[in-house]
Amino acid sequence: MIRFDSVTKRYRGAPRPALDDVTLEIGAGEFVFLVGASGSGKSSLLRLMLREEKPTSGEIHVLGQRLTSISTRKVPYFRRSLGVVFQDFRLLPNKTVYENVAFTLQVIGKSRGFIQTTVPDVLETVGLAEKSSNFPNELSGGEQQRVAIARAVVNKPSVLLADEPTGNLDPRTSEGIMQVLDRINQQGTTVVMATHDVTIVDRAQKRVVELVQGKIIRDELEATYVTSSIKLPKPPVTESTPVQNGSGGVPLWARRGQQQQQPATGAQEVRPSTGAVPVQRPATGAVPMARPATGAVPVQRPATGAVPVQSAAPASAPIWVRAETGPVLLPGEHAPWRAAPVAPPVEEEHPDGRSLFFAAPVPATGAVNAHTEPGAPETEADESDLRGVARRREQLPEHLDFITGLGLRGRRGDADDEVGPSS
Ligand SMILES: Nc1ncnc2c1ncn2[C@@H]1O[C@H](COP(=O)(O)OP(=O)(O)OP(=O)(O)O)[C@@H](O)[C@H]1O
Structure with a gap:
């Protein structure tokens, strides 16, 4: 659903890259916290997902779109499949709660009937x-x-991309916001949330991606703000490594969209007769996750219920397994780890099924439902309607770009135009 391949973002005049060779994959329906000190690159990561910024190098795919090549004209439609929440709310002060929410739908041309049904529902949520x-x-x-x-x-x-949504709120109120985000996530929306809120992260026990100076140094499932894993020696690759199995050296159980760890020393691979995925964990059950000293390495628990877990030898020399591309993480290797459990990888030419379900797909052409008059029928519009939308969007506050998906800052005409602040 979201994939970063070796993405580096360097702002003009900056002494170091804001993001440095970031490889990350986020699957449909996940809830991911981005944590890290101020300036570590969290907002930059979100801005790249929104295509507010372009990477200096690397590839980004979001919802089946290759963001490095998407044309400026298509950016607004792409953004309609994304929701964004900021720390400072950015509400329209002269509109009621209902009108603030309805406005988004009016701008993108939804009918009055649709708005009257949808807005109360979401306010209830x-x-x-x-x-x-x-x-x-x-x-x-x-x-x-x-x-x-x-x-x-x-x-x-x-x-849903949320940039420090609880940053201005007291702890109790923040907890309420977190519950709302959780509810939305449970309804199927993937949530990526940048935060400094230790309590929220620790309570939620969700996937945590930690950035330090633009690099991902940690990617853990069911994690806390500060890593709870013990640092282990770099994984050795030995002949006795029990993961080479089958074609391409990738064992079957390592290709199932899950990441597992296995102690190398004294450990025995356990293959249940059911064909379920064998996995072993260190004897210290209190420490479910750990990582080698180098690289961006998410260490994840197996999917609940799917995997028999066996206590094994001490966690002295685990073998790290990549689900997608290979069995063993070599020391210093920057591996394209895969999040689990996730949907199959999104192919660029096949838009993600979930986006089709949850939101209108990004149109292949410039077609858009551009009628904004209350009660107007929902029909496909042509290029002149598109220009009408463009005129209207110029009268709106800038930040509504990301709320309405209208691409306020996108300039028309040149497909290679930059969207958002120059970089
Ligand atoms: N438009 C820009 N031009 C130049 N440098 C920038 C720009 N935006 C961000 N940076 C720099 O990139 C780095 C990462 O910034 P970013 O805002 O992504 O960090 P952050 O982790 O979100 O920080 P915070 O938690 O304070 O919001 C910082 O060094 C910052 O100064």
């Missing part, structure tokens, strides 16, 4: 049904953020 007639200044910070979340998800995006 975020627990604001009772406040639909209130203006933003009549709401608490947490309530305002929930309006912003409602606005971001009202178009049923496949992916």
